[in-house]
Amino acid sequence: MAHSLRDQLLKAGLVTEAQVEKANQPKPTTPRQPQAKSKPPRRENRPPPAAPRPESRENKAPRPAPKEKSDLAQFYEARAKTEREERQQAEQRQREIAARRKQTREQVAALINDNLKNVDDADIRYNFVIGDNIKYLYVTEAQQQELADGKLAVTFLGGKRCLIPADTAQQILALDPDKLIVINAPEDDALTPSPEPVCTTDS
Structure with missing residues (x-):
């Protein structure tokens, strides 16, 4: 059947004898070359990048x-x-x-308490003046004379009218010139350093 096809092609003039012979020769087989495997990209033996060195103090910008x-x-x-x-x-x-x-205040109170001459059962009323006010306290007959002679003085402690010796009164005035003290003097009826009673918290 193959020959009949060849003969028909030859008769028809579509092919020549040379082309038929060439077609009948076996084709040389070329050995298939193995396909080269793709290799991974070659890594270059480069050293790792060096870490940035900390800036030295000389290289640092000065602080403003x-x-x-x-x-x-x-x-x-x-x-x-x-x-x-x-x-x-x-x-x-x-x-x-x-x-x-x-x-x-504590020193004045101590002087008055230590030298107090008041007598509880005294019955003679002794009047003295403080500013525009008349005050009084009860004394004995001897104390009345001593007040008149300037040997006793009157002062206040805790709202109480107190009899004290004249020398004690002078000590108190040396400590507190504003302390109210009433004392008779030969040239004056009464010595009152302040026109009104001036008492500290405890006097």
């Missing part, structure tokens, strides 16, 4: 200098400091004055 305070801010700060110091000094002085007053 702190901004100086303006003259006005410095003025207000200095004034506030001065006022604060003055206020503290004034408070300290007030504390010292209060402490001295307390100490003086």
Whole structure:
């Protein structure tokens, strides 16, 4: 059947004898070359990148200098400091004055209590003047004479009218010149350092 097809092609003039013979020769088989496997990209033996070195102090940029305070801010700060110091000094002085007053009151009260000459059953009324007011207390006959002679004086302690010796009265006035004391003197009927009774908290 193959020959008949060849003959028909030859008769028809579609092919030549040479082409038929060439077609009948076996084709040489070329050995198939193995396909090369794709290799991974070759890594170059490069050293790892070095870590960035910390900047030395010499290489660091200098820090900006702190901004100086303006003259006005410095003025207000200095004034506030001065006022604060003055206020503290004034408070300290007030504390010292209060402490001295307390100490003086305690000394005056001790002098009066230690030298008190009041007699509970005295029956002679003795009048004395403080400012525009007339005060009185009861004394003995001997005390009345001593008051007239200026040997006794009258003062106050805790609202109570107290008889004390004249020398004790002078000690009290030396401690507290504002303490109210009534004492007769040869040149004057009464010595009253203050026109009105001035009593401390305990007098």
